[in-house]
Structure formats: structure tokens, C-alpha cells
């Protein structure tokens with residue numbers, strides 16, 4: 001880099017001047033005593049330590065018990081083991097594609113481009129909650145749907161929803177503590193039921209949420225499930241007016257209660273996924289995207305509490321999913337359905353889950369991104385059969 | 386600016402001084418935000434939302450600063466610096482400029498490879514500069530951490546050298562870069 005060096009050239013050319021003239025800005029100070037030098041060196045040392053210390057402090061080095069994204073994902077790995085290339089939660093899944101037809105009704109809620117009338121392409125992923133990519137499907141498993149809407153102006157909206165009407169944990173610490181409670185005991189290789197009981201006893205909001213969840217029977221499949229965004233978001237419309245909403249996908253496919261007969265998991269450990277594949281092959285699957293608008297005072301920071309009945313609901317359009325493929329070929333595998341990838345016009349609420357999800361998903365994504373991708377349970381052959 | 390007086394030659398010119406301190410503040414801030422955000426659950430989203438545009442601002446500033454440096458007359462090294470020190474000072478400046486240029490590019494590139502939208506603010510976002518590849522993302526994400534720590538260490542070396550010259554050698558090295566004008570005695 002020659003230009004950076006022109007100072008050297010210059011100094012060499014300008015014949016070496018005596019110190020008094022090259023340092024004209026400094027008065028000639030009395031020489032430092034050895035003690036002075038030591039004191040000044042110590043001062044420099046303290047200053048440098050302070051700067052380094054400040055950075056270590058910011059990086060959490062002095063708070064080994066603080067819950068960080070790294071420690072959160074470590075805990076997922078302690079509970080589930082490490083499955084190379086898979087998500088640390090919602091590990092088992094398939095990719096889907098389709099589109100969203102906006103009916104324009106959402107425009108008065110949010111200026112986000114996705115709500116203007118028209119169609120945008122969607123990539124999605126259906127998943128089962130839990131970190132085992134080869135888990136057997138169970139009706140009671142949490143079902144997930146991650147979606148990425150690609151908007152015409154290059155923006156994106158990503159969301160990850162589940163089939164529960166409320167979330168069992170009100171903040172990241174509660175989610176984490178429950179993970180710790182469900183960690184297998186090193187001797188029995190089973191979680192200790194007493195820890196689960198103790199967790200519920202100390203988290204009344206979780207007990208209440210589970211009560212709400214248990215009051216409805218899960219539907220028979222992925223295709224006729226509703227999916228809930230659960231966290232509240234702040235919407236801003238073109239006039240600058242802001243409101244809080246929660247969203248959900250209501251299935252157009254009629255509800256059918258999951259029956260005991262279809263749940264013989266000895267027959268097929270992938271019955272939920274196979275059901276989805278069969279269903280999407282017969283006809284495109286559809287959901288209506290419903291925005292529920294909060295009234296002042298409705299909790300926006302606690303996903304364990306449902307908003308009262310009778311809140312305004314706006315049907316903003318229809319999601320159609322018309323093809324399904326194995327994670328092996330689907331772009332969905334390599335997407336992080338981070339719930340805070342939002343277009344202008346949508347913003348997070350004060351719900352403490354949101355920023356934490358963004359941070360933890362990023363850490364999970366970073367780890368799996370660099371690993372060899374082991375084959376998914378739902379292989380391309382499984383999708384074709 | 387009359388380049389003839391000794392004072393002018395002993396101090397970096399005003400634009401270089403301005404850019405130096407503007408960028409020093411920006412770089413220390415982004416380093417602090419960077420290490421804090423990856424260790425935070427609640428602060429992560431707001432911090433990363435500042436981190437991205439601030440990083441791109443640094444990329445723009447370093448280009449302006451480099452061009453400005455090429456067009457400026459630099460004050461000669463003080464005679465108190467040995468040839469080895471000059472070499473070290475020169476090398477650290479090359480390293481600082483390189484890191485300030487490469488680090489934000491790596492940030493932009495890694496988000497491109499992961500196919501995150503690279504949101505600046507509102508609906509303004511950058512185009513991706515790499516194809517979608519999570520393996521590439523994983524590599525660049527590690528590089529981003531490594532380069533950040535390297536940048537921090539280079540800064541510490543730079544800071545130590547200036548403090549040593551200013552407080553121990555007492556050759557008024559700091560005066561060469563202070564934001565205000567320092568007149569000759």
C-alpha cells in the first residue's frame with residue numbers, strides 16, 4: 001500500500017531535524033524520574049485494563065449465570081442431544097410452498113406491503129416441537145408452521161406459529177427453567193417427574209395456560225390445524241396510527257378431531273407428516289390470516305394470557321400451500337424463521353419472548369448452518385410414496 | 386490551509402482529525418454493541434438493529450477516509466520514533482484500514498449468504514452480495530467474530546502506543562490528532 005507509506009518517504013527526505021524542532025508542540029519538560037515513569041506506566045496499565053474490562057463486562061464475561069443465547073441453545077442440546085444439521089427445536093419437519101393473496105383489508109392496520117391487495121410467494125415449513133428430528137408423531141405434539149413472505153419491494157416477513165392458542169411460558173427464563181426441568185437424569189436417562197411438578201407449582205401462569213390448551217382437542221392433522229402467532233406485534237399504518245395485534249391462521253379445511261384409530265404410532269411414526277403430504281397432493285391447502293386487534297389494557301407482553309372475547313378480528317387474506325417437499329430439497333431447511341424479520345409497518349411489542357426468540361434462533365441457525373446435514377426423517381422417497 | 390508552517394506539518398489536517406475521532410467513536414460503539422448483543426436475550430433485537438446500519442456507515446466512512454488520506458499531506462513521523470516503530474505504526478495503520486473495510490463487508494456478506502434481509506431502517510435494505518449458502522454463512526460468521534477481536538486487539542495496541550508516546554516519551558504524539566488546533570510554542 002504505497003500511499004500509506006508516503007510519510008516515511010517524506011521523513012527520510014526531510015533531513016533529520018533535532019528533537020526540539022520536530023516536537024514543537026511540547027514544551028521541553030524536565031526528565032521523568034524512574035518513579036514517575038513507573039507511575040505513568042501503571043496509569044497506562046489501569047486505563048488499558050479498564051477498556052478491556054468494559055468490553056468483557058459488555059460481553060457478559062463477568063456474569064456466568066446470565067441467560068444468554070449460547071447458554072439457551074446449550075440447554076436445548078443437553079435435553080435433546082446434538083443432531084447434526086438440524087434445528088435445536090422443531091427439528092422434525094417438511095418444506096412447503098405456496099402464496100398469500102391479500103384482500104387489502106389489512107392496509108388500514110399496517111402499511112406493510114404484504115397487506116396491499118395482491119399475491120406474494122410464500123415458502124414454509126411444517127414441524128413438530130422438540131429437538132429430536134426422528135421423533136414419532138403424536139397428536140399431542142406441538143405442531144409448528146414457519147412462513148416466509150417475499151414482498152415485491154424486496155422486504156420479507158417471516159413468522160413461526162404453533163397450534164396452541166396460548167404459549168405456556170411468559171418469558172424466556174420460564175421457557176429455559178422448564179427445559180432444565182425436562183433434562184434427562186444422567187442415571188435413569190429419563191426426566192425427573194418431580195422437577196416438572198415443581199416447575200408447574202412455581203409457575204401458575206403455565207398451569208393456567210395448560211388448562212386453556214387442554215380444553216380443546218387437537219385436530220387430526222397439520223392440514224386442519226389452526227396456527228397462532230401468539231406474540232403481540234405493533235402495527236403502524238400509513239397515517240402513522242399504531243395498534244397492537246396478534247395473528248392466527250384459521251384452516252379452511254374443516255376441523256376433524258384426531259381419533260385414536262389414526263394414532264397407532266406403531267404402524268406409522270410419521271402419520272402426521274404423511275397425512276399432510278397426502279392432503280396437499282389432493283388439493284391445495286388454505287388458511288385465512290386473521291388479525292386480532294388489542295384494546296388498550298390487553299396484555300401485549302404475556303403470551304400465556306388470551307385476549308378477551310369479542311376483540312375486533314380482521315381477515316386480511318388467504319394463504320394457499322400447494323406443494324410439499326423433503327427438507328433435503330426444500331429451501332426452507334436453510335431459512336431461519338426468525339419472528340423479528342418484519343417489513344416496515346410491523347414491529348415487535350414489549351413481549352420479552354420476541355427479542356429472545358430472535359437471539360436464540362440465530363444461535364441455533366448458526367450452529368446448524370455449519371454442520372453436515374444428516375438426512376431428514378421425511379425423505380424425498382417418503383414424500384413421493 | 387497554508388502547509389508551510391511547522392504547526393500544520395506537525396498535526397494531521399482537520400478533515401483527517403475529524404474522520405479519525407468520528408470513526409473511533411463509531412468503531413468502539415459497534416464493537417461494544419456487537420459483544421453485548423450476542424450475549425443478550427432482551428437487548429438483542431434493538432442492538433442488532435443499530436449494529437447493521439452502523440456497520441454499513443463505517444464501511445462508507447472508511448472509503449471516504451482512505452480517499453481523504455490519499456489527498457492529504459501527512460505530518461512526518463516525529464523524530465522520537467525509531468525505524469522499527471515507524472514500521473510498526475505503519476503496519477498497524479494498514480491493518481486498521483484493512484479491518485475497517487473488510488469487517489463490515491464480512492457482516493454484509495454473511496447475512497447475504499444466510500438470506501436474511503439486510504435491513505438498514507424502515508423498508509430500506511441492502512441487496513445480497515453472495516448466493517444463499519449456509520456453509521458459507523457459518524464460515525463468515527466465525528470470521529466476523531475473529532476479525533472483530535483482531536480489530537479490538539489492534540486498537541488496544543494503537544491506544545497503548547499513543548499513550549506510551551504521549552505520557553512516557555512525551556513527544557506530544559496525541560497532539561497530532563487532537564480535534565482542536567495545536568499551535569507551536
Ligand code: HEM
Pocket residue numbers: 072076086087088089090093125126127143144145146160161162167171172175228229230231303335336337353356357360361364365368
Ligand atoms: C423464548 C421462547 C422460545 C424459544 C427459546 C424458542 C426456541 C426455538 C428454536 C431454538 C428453534 C429452532 C430455530 C432454528 O434453528 O431455525 C425454534 C423453532 C421454532 N419455534 Fe420457537 N422458541 C420460542 C418460542 C416460540 C413461540 C412463542 C412460538 C410460536 C408462536 C414458536 C414456534 C416455533 C416454530 C414454529 C419453530 C420452527 C420454525 C422452522 O420451521 O424453522 N417458538 N424455536
Ligand code: HEM
Pocket residue numbers: 401405408409410412413454474478481482540543544547548558559560561562563
Ligand atoms: C477504534 C478506534 C481507533 C481507530 C480505528 C484508529 C485509527 C487510526 C488510524 C488509521 C490512524 C492513522 C491516521 C489516519 O489515517 O487517520 C490513527 C492515528 C492516530 N490515532 Fe487513532 N484510532 C482509534 C482510536 C484512537 C484513540 C482512542 C486515540 C487516543 C489515544 C487515538 C490516537 C491517535 C493518534 C494520536 C494518531 C496519530 C498518530 C501519529 O502521530 O502518527 N486513536 N488512528
Ligand code: HEM
Pocket residue numbers: 359362363366412415416419420423433436437438439440441443485488489490492493496503529530533534536
Ligand atoms: C466495523 C464494522 C463491524 C464490527 C466492528 C462488528 C463487530 C461485531 C461483533 C464484535 C460481533 C459479535 C461477535 C461475536 O462475539 O460472536 C458482531 C456480530 C454480528 N454482526 Fe457485526 N460488526 C461490524 C459490521 C457489521 C455489519 C456491516 C453487519 C451487517 C450488515 C453486521 C452484522 C452482524 C451480525 C448479524 C452479528 C451476529 C448476530 C448473531 O450471531 O446473532 N456487522 N459484529
